[in-house]
Amino acid sequence: MKNLLIILIIISTLIGAKPASTTTANFNHAEYNEVKKIVKMIKAIKPKLNDYKATKLAKYLNATSKKYKIDPKVMIAIIDTESDFDNSKVSETGDLSLAQINTEIWNKELKRMKLPEIDQKRLKTDEKYALNQMAMILGILKNRHAHKDGIWYARYHSHTKKYKNVYFAKVDLRMRKIASIY
Numbered sequence: 001m002k003n004l005l006i007i008l009i010i011i012s013t014l015i016g017a018k019p020a021s022t023t024t025a026n027f028n029h030a031e032y033n034e035v036k037k038i039v040k041m042i043k044a045i046k047p048k049l050n051d052y053k054a055t056k057l058a059k060y061l062n063a064t065s066k067k068y069k070i071d072p073k074v075m076i077a078i079i080d081t082e083s084d085f086d087n088s089k090v091s092e093t094g095d096l097s098l099a100q101i102n103t104e105i106w107n108k109e110l111k112r113m114k115l116p117e118i119d120q121k122r123l124k125t126d127e128k129y130a131l132n133q134m135a136m137i138l139g140i141l142k143n144r145h146a147h148k149d150g151i152w153y154a155r156y157h158s159h160t161k162k163y164k165n166v167y168f169a170k171v172d173l174r175m176r177k178i179a180s181i182y
Contacts, residue, residue: 030120077174
């Protein structure tokens with residue numbers, strides 16, 4: 001069996017096709033380990049989430065958390081708190097996707113900052129885009145508030161102290177679950 005696999009890899013290399021192992025990985029060993037770690041974090045919160053979706057989200061989370069310097073644990077805890085990992089979720093207040101972004105509020109702020117607005121349709125259909133927009137928003141909040149507010153990420157839900165503290169308790173519970181696996 002092992003020899004057959006080697007022969008198939010050699011043949012696919014000779015004809016220009018990539019072996020399945022390289023097409024599914026699409027990242028190096030270090031990135032693979034980071035994605036695997038993020039999958040474990042997701043599974044600590046959502047053990048019944050199927051492996052394919054957990055891995056796909058972990059790849060996206062790994063990229064966006066690095067790009068915007070946001071801890072993936074924070075993003076995972078917020079996603080679970082906000083949408084239960086459901087990209088089709090729409091809240092009573094109009095928040096969209098697994099990231100539960102209120103585009104009306106955030107597009108006003110992004111316009112004020114002279115940044116591109118968030119595409120509502122894409123937000124609802126493209127998980128990678130939704131996570132990227134979420135990380136961008138968290139990056140904005142972190143830059144504005146982290147120097148004076150240790151729970152700056154609770155502002156993702158609300159800026160008012162009362163709601164921020166209630167939200168923090170929900171997110172913190174999930175972050176503790178994630179931390180318990182390490």
